[in-house]
Amino acid sequence: MLGYYLDLAWRSLKRNRVLTALMVLAIALGIGASMTMITVLHVMTADPIPGRSGQLFYPQVDPRPMDSDNTTPDPPDQLTWIDAMNLLHASEGVHKVAMSGGRVTVIPPQGASHAFFVPLRSTTADFFPMFDVPFVDGSGWTARDDEQRSRVAVIARDLADKLYGTPHAVGRMLQLGKYAFRVVGVIDQWNPSPHFYDLGMGNYTNQPEQVYLPLHAGLDLKLSTYNSITCWGGGYFPDDNDMRKATACGWMTLWVELDTPAQVAAYREFLVNYSEQQKALGRFARSPNTRLRDVMAWLDYNHVLPGSVQLQTLLALGFLLVCLVNTVAMLLVKFLRRGGELSVRRAMGASKRAVFAQLLVEASLVGAAGGVAGLLLAALGLWIVRQQPVEYAALAHMDGAMLGATIALAVCATLLAALFPAWRACRIVPARLLKTQ
Amino acid sequence: MQIKPILAALRRHRLATLLIAMEIAFACAVLCNACFLVARRWTMIQINSGVDESSLAVLTVNGFEPSQAADVNARMLAGLRAIPGMQSATLISEVPFGPQTGAAGISPDAGGFKDLIGVVDFVMAGPGTYKALGLKLVEGHLPQPGDYQPATSFAPEDVQVLVTRALAEHAWPGESPLGKDFWCDKMHFRVMGVVDHFARAQPGQYEMQQGEWTVFTPVVPGGSLAGTYLLRGRPQDVQRVLQVARGAVQKIAPDVVLDQDNSRTLSDLRTKYFLTDRIMIGLLLGVVALMLGVTALGIVGLTSFWVAQRRKQIGIRRAIGATRGDILRYFQTENFLIVTFGIALGMLLAYVLNAVLMKFYELPHLPLYYLPMGALALWMLGQLAVLGPALRAAAVPPVVATRSV
Numbered sequence: 001m002l003g004y005y006l007d008l009a010w011r012s013l014k015r016n017r018v019l020t021a022l023m024v025l026a027i028a029l030g031i032g033a034s035m036t037m038i039t040v041l042h043v044m045t046a047d048p049i050p051g052r053s054g055q056l057f058y059p060q061v062d063p064r065p066m067d068s069d070n071t072t073p074d075p076p077d078q079l080t081w082i083d084a085m086n087l088l089h090a091s092e093g094v095h096k097v098a099m100s101g102g103r104v105t106v107i108p109p110q111g112a113s114h115a116f117f118v119p120l121r122s123t124t125a126d127f128f129p130m131f132d133v134p135f136v137d138g139s140g141w142t143a144r145d146d147e148q149r150s151r152v153a154v155i156a157r158d159l160a161d162k163l164y165g166t167p168h169a170v171g172r173m174l175q176l177g178k179y180a181f182r183v184v185g186v187i188d189q190w191n192p193s194p195h196f197y198d199l200g201m202g203n204y205t206n207q208p209e210q211v212y213l214p215l216h217a218g219l220d221l222k223l224s225t226y227n228s229i230t231c232w233g234g235g236y237f238p239d240d241n242d243m244r245k246a247t248a249c250g251w252m253t254l255w256v257e258l259d260t261p262a263q264v265a266a267y268r269e270f271l272v273n274y275s276e277q278q279k280a281l282g283r284f285a286r287s288p289n290t291r292l293r294d295v296m297a298w299l300d301y302n303h304v305l306p307g308s309v310q311l312q313t314l315l316a317l318g319f320l321l322v323c324l325v326n327t328v329a330m331l332l333v334k335f336l337r338r339g340g341e342l343s344v345r346r347a348m349g350a351s352k353r354a355v356f357a358q359l360l361v362e363a364s365l366v367g368a369a370g371g372v373a374g375l376l377l378a379a380l381g382l383w384i385v386r387q388q389p390v391e392y393a394a395l396a397h398m399d400g401a402m403l404g405a406t407i408a409l410a411v412c413a414t415l416l417a418a419l420f421p422a423w424r425a426c427r428i429v430p431a432r433l434l435k436t437q
Numbered sequence: 438m439q440i441k442p443i444l445a446a447l448r449r450h451r452l453a454t455l456l457i458a459m460e461i462a463f464a465c466a467v468l469c470n471a472c473f474l475v476a477r478r479w480t481m482i483q484i485n486s487g488v489d490e491s492s493l494a495v496l497t498v499n500g501f502e503p504s505q506a507a508d509v510n511a512r513m514l515a516g517l518r519a520i521p522g523m524q525s526a527t528l529i530s531e532v533p534f535g536p537q538t539g540a541a542g543i544s545p546d547a548g549g550f551k552d553l554i555g556v557v558d559f560v561m562a563g564p565g566t567y568k569a570l571g572l573k574l575v576e577g578h579l580p581q582p583g584d585y586q587p588a589t590s591f592a593p594e595d596v597q598v599l600v601t602r603a604l605a606e607h608a609w610p611g612e613s614p615l616g617k618d619f620w621c622d623k624m625h626f627r628v629m630g631v632v633d634h635f636a637r638a639q640p641g642q643y644e645m646q647q648g649e650w651t652v653f654t655p656v657v658p659g660g661s662l663a664g665t666y667l668l669r670g671r672p673q674d675v676q677r678v679l680q681v682a683r684g685a686v687q688k689i690a691p692d693v694v695l696d697q698d699n700s701r702t703l704s705d706l707r708t709k710y711f712l713t714d715r716i717m718i719g720l721l722l723g724v725v726a727l728m729l730g731v732t733a734l735g736i737v738g739l740t741s742f743w744v745a746q747r748r749k750q751i752g753i754r755r756a757i758g759a760t761r762g763d764i765l766r767y768f769q770t771e772n773f774l775i776v777t778f779g780i781a782l783g784m785l786l787a788y789v790l791n792a793v794l795m796k797f798y799e800l801p802h803l804p805l806y807y808l809p810m811g812a813l814a815l816w817m818l819g820q821l822a823v824l825g826p827a828l829r830a831a832a833v834p835p836v837v838a839t840r841s842v
Contacts, residue, residue, distance in 0.1 A: 022738055026731050033724060105500040105694045113687045115694045117499070177500060222502075307798050308717050311474070315721065318467045318790075319728050322460055326735040329456040333742040388716050389709075424452065 001354075002361065009362035016334065020366065023330050027370025030323030031410045032377025037309070037316040039378065039402050040385060043395045044204070044305055048192035049131060053295035056130070057256045057264065059087060061275055062289035063248075064232045075289050076230050076250040077302075078200075081243065082283070084252035088124065091270055095257040097130050099123035100243075101198045102223045104211055107175040108163050118159060118210035119201065122218025128154070128185075130257055131197065138170035138185035146214045153181035154212040160186045174211070177221060181213065193395055194304045196295050198253055200228035203304040204392040219244060256292075268292050306392075320413070327366075327417045335359055335425035343430035352426045359422035360415060367414025371407040378406060443771050450743070457739055458779035461815055464732045465783025466790045469811040471721045473791070473803050478714045481641055484648055486533040487601070487634030489571035490703040491672040492524075494679040495532045497665045498686060500694035506663035509690055514658075516689030517666060520681050522674040528563030528658045529570075529667040534706035536699055537638035538665075539591065543652075545608075547620045554608045554619060555647065558637035559592050561656040567599075569669045570635075572653070575602060577615045577630030580655035584629070587657040592621065596654060597629040603649035605631050626652065641710070644799065664693070675702055729814075733822040740768060740826035744833075751830055752837030761831040768827035769820060776819035780812045787811065 013020045047053050061083055062075035079087070088098045104120040127133070128140035137160075141152045153174050160169040160183075167186050174181045191208040195201055213221075222242050231249040243251050258264045268290070275288035293301060335342075342355055350358075378398065385396040398406075447454045496517070501509050510528065517526035531538045539559035544552050562570075564585060577599070586593035605614035605628070617628045632653065640648030656662045670678040679702055686695045701709075744751075751764055791803040 019738055022734050026734065029727055029731060033727070103499075112691060115500070117694060117696065308713065311794075311798065312717070312720060314794075315467065315471065315724055318463065319724050322463045322467065322728050323731050325456055325460040325463060326731050329453055329460065329735055330738050332453055332456065333739055337742065337746075388713075390713055390716070 001357075005358045005361040006365070008358055009365050012334075012338065012362055013365065019330060019334060023327055023334075023366050024369045024373060026323045026326045026330070027367060027410060027414055028373030028377055030320035031371060031374025031406060031413070032381055034313075034316040034320040035374060035378040035402070035406045035409065036381030036385065037313040038405075039382060039398050040309060040392075040396050041305070041313050042402060043397065044194070044309060044392055046193070047296065048194050048196045048299075049295060052130075052132065053196075055257055055259050056295050057258050057267070058291075058293050058295075058298045059254055059256060059267070059271055060291040060293075061087075061271060061278075061284075062286050063250075063278070063284050064286065065248075066285045073289075075291060076232070078228070078230060078250035079252045079254055080247070080250055081252055082247075083278075084254050086274070087254055087256075090274070091267065094263070094267070095126050095130055096254060097124050097126045098215060098252060098254050099127065099198065100215070100219070100252050101201055101209065102218075104218075104221065104223060105177045106159070106163070106211070107177070119205075119207055120211045120213065120218060120223070121198070121209040122213050122215045124215050126257075127212070128187075130255065131192070133190055134188040136167045136186050136188045138183070140185055140212075141214055146216070149216040149220065150214060151179060151181045151217055152184045152214065154185040154187060155183055156190075156208065156210045157186055157188055159210040176211065176213075179221065181217075187212075193392070194299055196299055197255060199299075199302050199304065202391055203302070203306075204395065206391050206394060264292070309392075324413055324417050327414060328421060331363060331366075331418050332421040332424065335421045336428075338425070339428050342425060343428060346426075346428075346430040355426040356422050359425055360418055363414050363418030363422065364411050367411040367418075368407065370414060371410025374410055375403065375406050440770065440774070443767065443774060447771065447774065453739055454775055454778075457735060458775050458782060460732055460735055461776055461779025461819070462782035462786050464728055465780050465811050465815055466786035467728060468725055468814065469783075469787040469803060469807045470790050470794065471725045472811070473807055474800075475718050475721050477645075477800075478718050481645065481648070482711045482714055482718075484636055484640050485634040486636040486703075486707070487570075487572055487632065487649070488533060488636075488703065489669075490533075490707060492571070492669050492675055493532070493569070494668040494670070494675050494682075494702040495529070495535055495665060495700065495706070496668055496679065496682050496686070497696040497699040498690065498693040499664055499696050501664070501690075501692060503660070503663075505692075506661075507659035509693060510658045510663050512690050513666060513686075513693075516685060517668065517682055520678060520685060522670050522678045523682070524669045524671070525565055525569045525667075526669075526682075527565040527569050527667050528561075528656075528662050529566050529665055530561035530656075530662060531558065531638045531665070532560075532667065532703060532706070533636040533638060533640070534703065534710040535638055540637075541591070541621045543608075543619045543621050543626070545619055547623060547625065555604075555650055557604060557650040557652050559621075559652045559654050560635075560637075561588060561592065561654050561662045563656060563658040563662060566667055567653070567655075569667055572599075572635055573633040574599070575631050575633050576613070577628070579630060585655045585657045587660055588662060589660045591661065592624050592626075592654055593656060594623075595625045596656070597627045598655070599630045599632050599653035600628050601635045601649045601651050602631055602633055603646055604651065607646070607650070626654070639710075641714070665699075729818055732815075733818055736772065736819060736822035737826060740772065740823050741829070744768070744826050744830040747830075748833055748837055751833040752835055752839075755833065755835035756838040764833070765827050765831040768823055768830055772819045772823040772827075773816065776816055780815055783811070783815070784808050 060075040063080055063083060084098045088096055100122050102120050103117045105115050106118050107115045124146050125141050125143045136157055140154055145152050157167045160167045164172055169183050169186050172183045174183055194203045195205045229249050229251045256267060258267055271290040271292060272288045275284055275290055278284040345355060382396045382398060386393050514526055517523060540556055541559060542556050543554045545554060567579060584597050586596040600614060609617055614628045614631055619626050634649060635651045636649055637651045668678060668682060683695060683700055794800050
């Protein structure tokens, strides 16, 4: 039966090529535009650290004085140095990592005149195992290195290639400004998108960190460049770039690994207790105001998805809607025009259901054609997106799931658009039409 | 032209009519809102930075200790000023479309964040920078040599400043801003003059009017004011002068590092800064054009079908005396009625869409004049689309009436 319907559909579509082409074109344009944007949306909202995002948590506490900045109820996005250190050293047995980002001057072996800046991350030893960072050579440093402020460094593969011509750079010396560091590990290409663990570098950075240093050793460089600092009134601001002395500025980031709901609940309670304790000590003025979000909730809270991408998606979907209404109108025209032919089929014994099915087969043929053409247009659209100088451009690629989704969306949308015209077309009374002919 | 018979005919094709009207309505809603977004972005791209962008470049060096600031400044300024074609080299903390370095909340009382006037950009500027920027003073007076104050941390403790007209009108509406005081934490500022326009570093991150909330702060070079230099040359020279300056940094001060990304001409910075907005405008316009194209195709398809269906009736009308013009006008009027119905629906939809967008994005109300403009565009589109099929209808000969089928 299906073969017969397909044959009928093919003949019908061939009979009015212009109308068929217009329908396919309309669907292709709508599908192409919306799938381009849906794919961009899909890759941009993807989980940056699949499998672990539900166990990594971002604590926030509120050290602001009572009279400052009462318009934002949420605590500051980052922690002060004191809070970060207190939280890092409290609650034994829980994996935690404290960090801060910035830029550092690298002096290559060719000499100081070739110096350049690279993004830097000063962090603690757990960073590498907690975020599943892949190594090509060596490994991360140890907790002892953190305590002893060892001058050791983990560098990115790109930097190793640039400086030493090989990714196997363990044991080499790395000159950062006035100080020399020993390379203990080289990490492979690694740039989670969104850059969840520090959004201060840009939500989708295409320039990930090249140098990782033990927290204290990194801060001892006293770089003037921090990714982001938020200060509130009444505190001391250091003159010598050593933010560790700033009492009223948040600039540190802490991530905590909590595996079970019980651990999460316990940590939430711990944050409240900590805030109360700090208030009793006179450091905090406000009653406990804490937050503990996992990776996806943290990204959501920070609105990492650019508004322009959402707007473009909305616009593309609006465009698809216009294209579909257009298809409904054209299919209605097409089906009703065939009243004579359908009447003959009905008179010769085809049931309403059979006629309905035949018309839907015809519509899905149009939908499939529109989907394939739309796929080509979406590929073109994504190529255009990749040419854009925006930081998320490189992410815009279509995967297998999206490929299938495109065709499915096209066929489903067209079938939906065909339902009403087909229903109308099988309601015609055969006798009346046959008589007038 | 009688409308009644047209309405009677449309009533027989309620569904197709309704569908085309709906398509027009959606198109109208998207068109109005997309044009509104485009216009907003376009206005932002056109922001008047208030400075002579074509003559200016900025050069940033980094990687020196705060204690070296005065020494690095002295060497850099001397070296840069020696470059042929360099009209001036002066100190500045940030330039329009460059990285933001000094945004802070200001209040009318000391230390308080309670009555925040707003978050403004403080531009620290050394002697000569005002003249180099090419700002236009509209009120008050310019900083004299004695007005430059040293700054060790963020800004001087107590200093007289220039504010932009936009900031003055926001902070002291209807009053003369001259002599007015404001505070940032414990730092005190007094307004000595008002400049016409001066964009902050990242104007696009703020509401339209806030893009010019800038405070020009005269600061003695050294301390926190070091490492970023404003270069001025003739417009045709500035690119070359910057290239020479970038190359010369290593010779002038071997102990500092040139910040490649942030050493550019202001025209470059501006282009780079608004690139995504330009892309967005292109994208919006592209989608709108495609959508209008699809809508026009829909009208062509449907009208063609109706013309084919009514060949006999057209023939009869022609046989009993209707002219070609009558037939043409019949289809044109019919299209006008459908489009008008669609537009009426579309205006409502446009407002709904605008309300949805306002909920999620910081957008103002859709100005009313977008609606008649959108309506006019769709009427024209409808008439253009219907012309082909209508002409074909007008060409139907009266003899058709005598044939059966």
